[in-house]
Amino acid sequence: TAARFDTRPDATLAVTRGTLRLMRDMGLGCITEMPLNNGRRVDIIGFDKKGVATIVEVKSSLEDFTADSKWEEYLPYCDRFFFAVPMDFPVEVLPGSVGLILADAYGAAVERPAAEGTMNGSRRKALTLKFARLAAERLLRLAETV
Amino acid sequence: TAARFDTRPDATLAVTRGTLRLMRDMGLGCITEMPLNNGRRVDIIGFDKKGVATIVEVKSSLEDFTADSKWEEYLPYCDRFFFAVPMDFPVEVLPGSVGLILADAYGAAVERPAAEGTMNGSRRKALTLKFARLAAERLLRLAETV
Numbered sequence: 001t002a003a004r005f006d007t008r009p010d011a012t013l014a015v016t017r018g019t020l021r022l023m024r025d026m027g028l029g030c031i032t033e034m035p036l037n038n039g040r041r042v043d044i045i046g047f048d049k050k051g052v053a054t055i056v057e058v059k060s061s062l063e064d065f066t067a068d069s070k071w072e073e074y075l076p077y078c079d080r081f082f083f084a085v086p087m088d089f090p091v092e093v094l095p096g097s098v099g100l101i102l103a104d105a106y107g108a109a110v111e112r113p114a115a116e117g118t119m120n121g122s123r124r125k126a127l128t129l130k131f132a133r134l135a136a137e138r139l140l141r142l143a144e145t146v
Numbered sequence: 147t148a149a150r151f152d153t154r155p156d157a158t159l160a161v162t163r164g165t166l167r168l169m170r171d172m173g174l175g176c177i178t179e180m181p182l183n184n185g186r187r188v189d190i191i192g193f194d195k196k197g198v199a200t201i202v203e204v205k206s207s208l209e210d211f212t213a214d215s216k217w218e219e220y221l222p223y224c225d226r227f228f229f230a231v232p233m234d235f236p237v238e239v240l241p242g243s244v245g246l247i248l249a250d251a252y253g254a255a256v257e258r259p260a261a262e263g264t265m266n267g268s269r270r271k272a273l274t275l276k277f278a279r280l281a282a283e284r285l286l287r288l289a290e291t292v
Contacts, residue, residue, distance in 0.1 A: 020286065029279030030286065046282070051275045128274050129197045133175030135281035136192070140166065140176065142288050 011060035011086055018103035019044060019056055019084040022110070028054060031135050037126075040073050044084070045131060053119060053127060054080040056101065062090055077127060080114035157206035157232055164249035165190060165202055165230040168256070174200060177281050183272075186219050190230070191277060199265060199273060200226040202247065208236055223273060226260035 016032060023030045028046030035041045044056040055078035059065040065083075075081055075098075082099035085091065091111070094100060099114025119127075162178060169176045174192030181187045190202040201224035205211040211229075221227055221244075228245035231237065237257070240246060245260025265273075 024283075024286065029282035031282050047275060047279055049275075049279070051271070125197070125271070125274075128271075128278055129193060129195075132274055132278035132281060133193055133195070135278060135285050136175035136177050137170075139281050139285045139288065140170065142285065 009060055012058055012064075014105035015058050015060060015084050015086055015103040015108075016043065017105050018108040019058065019101055021106070022101065022103070022108035023054070023056070029135075031131060031138070034131060034134055036074075036077050038073055038077075040070070042074060042077070045078070045127075047128065047131065051124065051128065052080065052116070053078045053124065054082065054114070056082045056084050058084045059089065059094075060086060062093065065089075065093065075117065076119070077123065079116050079119050081117075082110075082114050084108065155206055158204055158210075160251035161204050161206060161230050161232055161249040161254075162189065163251050164254040165204065165247055167252070168247065168249070168254035169200070169202070175281075177277060177284070180277060180280055182220075182223050184219055184223075186216070188220060188223070191224070191273075193274065193277065197270065197274065198226065198262070199224045199270065200228065200260070202228045202230050204230045205235065205240075206232060208239065211235075211239065221263065222265070223269065225262050225265050227263075228256075228260050230254065 020030055023046045028048050030044055030046035032044055033041055034045050042055050043058040046054045055074050057071055057074060080099060082101050083094050084101040084103050087102055087104060091100060100112040101108050102111045166176055169192045174194050176190055176192035178190055179187055180191050188201050189204040192200045201220050203217055203220060226245060228247050229240050230247040230249050233248055233250060237246060246258040247254050248257045
């Protein structure tokens with residue numbers, strides 16, 4: 001059961017699910033809704049085997065995108081940044097400088113790759129640790145072993 | 147449901163569960179059964195907020211302890227090492243140089259603290275990343291969102 005998503009709109013849930021499938025298939029370990037130190041909360045963040053961090057911001061509609069003017073605050077917290085949107089999203093409004101993923105509930109595709117930035121080393125370390133502890137905490141809670 | 151533990155002996159399950167409760171209460175994010183690069187698999191590994199790594203090896207009985215002569219191979223992969231055993235375990239056979247946790251299925255207590263070692267920096271980085279990706283992968287699988 002997808003309890004974490006139950007309160008989110010269907011379109012957001014669908015795009016998130018399809019994007020998670022894509023990212024998992026690309027070898028990234030991913031979690032959703034991770035808070036950052038700057039007060040923002042990322043929709044999806046994943047790490048590949050080398051420790052490269054990808055953040056994906058899910059936008060279910062044009063309205064959802066225009067309501068958020070602060071997406072650039074995510075950039076210092078990752079090496080690669082993508083927007084993930086549904087197939088019918090007017091993608092021409094999205095900034096061309098970052099990556100783009102088109103998704104539905106069953107899968108997703110990288111429409112435009114993300115340029116790889118260079119994250120600050122101590123921030124990468126802190127982010128990896130925060131991700132690790134949050135994923136472990138949620139796993140234990142969900143497994144109900146404790 | 148504790149599917150991960152279903153095939154393990156009851157005593158091991160009980161000590162693991164009580165120890166996980168203790169570690170969570172101490173602020174550590176923990177997972178079970180993480181493979182290391184040296185071919186060993188740790189019973190419990192947890193990270194605190196500062197990134198200090200604790201490994202706990204669960205020994206359900208004297209027989210379980212004497213069957214394993216290679217526990218020292220865990221030491222380079224953590225800052226603190228503990229054995230966790232049930233209340234009726236003959237603790238005098240355990241090495242006094244490492245930490246000791248006494249546990250039952252409902253809780254646990256640190257009987258002897260673990261001296262804090264200094265893990266190699268690049269190993270810490272690799273271990274944190276491996277933990278992060280493994281926890282995330284298990285969480286997604288368990289949540290069945292993908």
